[in-house]
Amino acid sequence: MEHITEQLKAAQAAKKAVQRLTAVTKKSILTALSTGLREQQQEIIAANALDLAKMDPQDPKVDRLLLDAPRIEGLADAVRAIAELPDPTGQLIVDRKLDNGLLLRKMTVALGVVAVIYESRPNVTIDVAALCLQSGNVCLLRGGTDAFNTNTILVHIIQEALRKAGVNPLIVQLLPADRKFVMELLTATKYVDIIIPRGSQSLIDYVRQHAKVPVIETGAGVCHTFVDATADLSKAVAIVANAKISRPSVCNALDTILVHSAVLEDFINLLVTPFKEASIEVFADPRAYLFFKKCSYPYLQEASEADYGREFLSLKCSVSVVDDLAEALAHIACYSSKHSECIISADASNISDFMNDVDAAAVYTNASTRFTDGGEFGLGAEIGISTQKLHARGPFALEKLVTEKWFVTGNGQIR
Secondary structure: OOOOHHHHHHHHHOHHHHHOOOHHHHHHHHHHHHHHHHHOHHHHHHHHHHHHHOOOOOOOHHHHHOOOHHHHHHHHHHHHHHHHOOOOOOOEEEEEEOOOOOEEEEEEEEOOEEEEEEOOOOHHHHHHHHHHHHOOOEEEEEOOHHHHHHHHHHHHHHHHHHHHOOOOHHHEEEOOOOHHHHHHHHOOOOOOOEEEEEOOHHHHHHHHHHOOOOEOOEOOOOEEEEEOOOOOHHHHHHHHHHHHHOOOOOOOOEEEEEEEHHHHHHHHHHHHHHHHHOOOEEEEOHHHHHHHHHOOOOOEEEOOHHHOOOOOOOOEEEEEEEOOHHHHHHHHHHHOOOOEEEEEOOOHHHHHHHHHHOOOOEEEEOOOHHHOOOOOOOOOOEEEEEOOOOOOOEEEEHHHOEEEEEEEEOOOOOO
16 A cells, blocks of 8 residues: 555545434444444454564553453443433534624534544544544544554444444544554645544654644643642542552653652651552652652662653652742643643642642642543543643543534625
């Protein structure tokens, strides 16, 4: 294959088919997809094993690539949940009659052809396809080579559900993983309406720099938690441990702990136990390093400048000591990716200042950043977490897979 033009043309041609689907038909297709995932669970696991076999078992991406029985069940449940969500298209935003008699209505409509470029995570294949179907969009899926076998079987199951419903299966397509086709996709303004990159910062930067098709970013997560002087330290340790340990390979996991100097020793004395049990490698600044060393912490490194603003995506984090809220805010402003940031505090004034001053898609008080997720926010599955400010910010879910269109009705008016 030299070009993907025919796939792009087929996607554009499939727009009418998906936009004409009734709510009943879409629900039926998604229900069949959910059932198909459960019925073909062993085939999915077998394909996934082929992809996992190509990867170093110590690579943190293994966790993101893995699809086992519980995760497949979770995907099937998520698809059923999406089927129950209201169609975001056809919503009346403005209904107005002008003095000249023109009737104006502004409605939500599907984006059109949505292309998603992503790495490692085969769950994205199902989430994106289900969300696009429910919102009347065609989707083009460009996954990475590391998940090729898994993505292939998943798209086969999706297209099977479409065929059984008598619907054009090219509403959902898997593009070749070969990098030589990426630039063709990024510049396909005639066929693609929006591109959404989901993955590493380098992937996002590449798409943003080279795309001629409009881009909605789902950004990398460099997430901070600030432990204030008034923090309940037992609560702080539980929150920090959850944010770092529960699933370190995802974008809402903790990367940097900022600790107020007034509670530094007490906090570290409590933190070393859960961190040691999870073998967390800590990159500490000079003040924090001394206290970790005093506790004989075994997985300790001196932090360098490169360890701040770093998305670890593994059992690693950096620790920096600050003397007040202003210093914490300055650190976050310098190194944040504007994804999710947290303060642990009992000081109402500091909490208010933090929540209002921090520029991020999600800001937290006394809770783990791991909650930044479409499902956790009650939005259903998501395409990713948007860190930009145009169109979508935060969990990029079903409700944002639309744009607006004006419908103007006249009776011979001229200007």
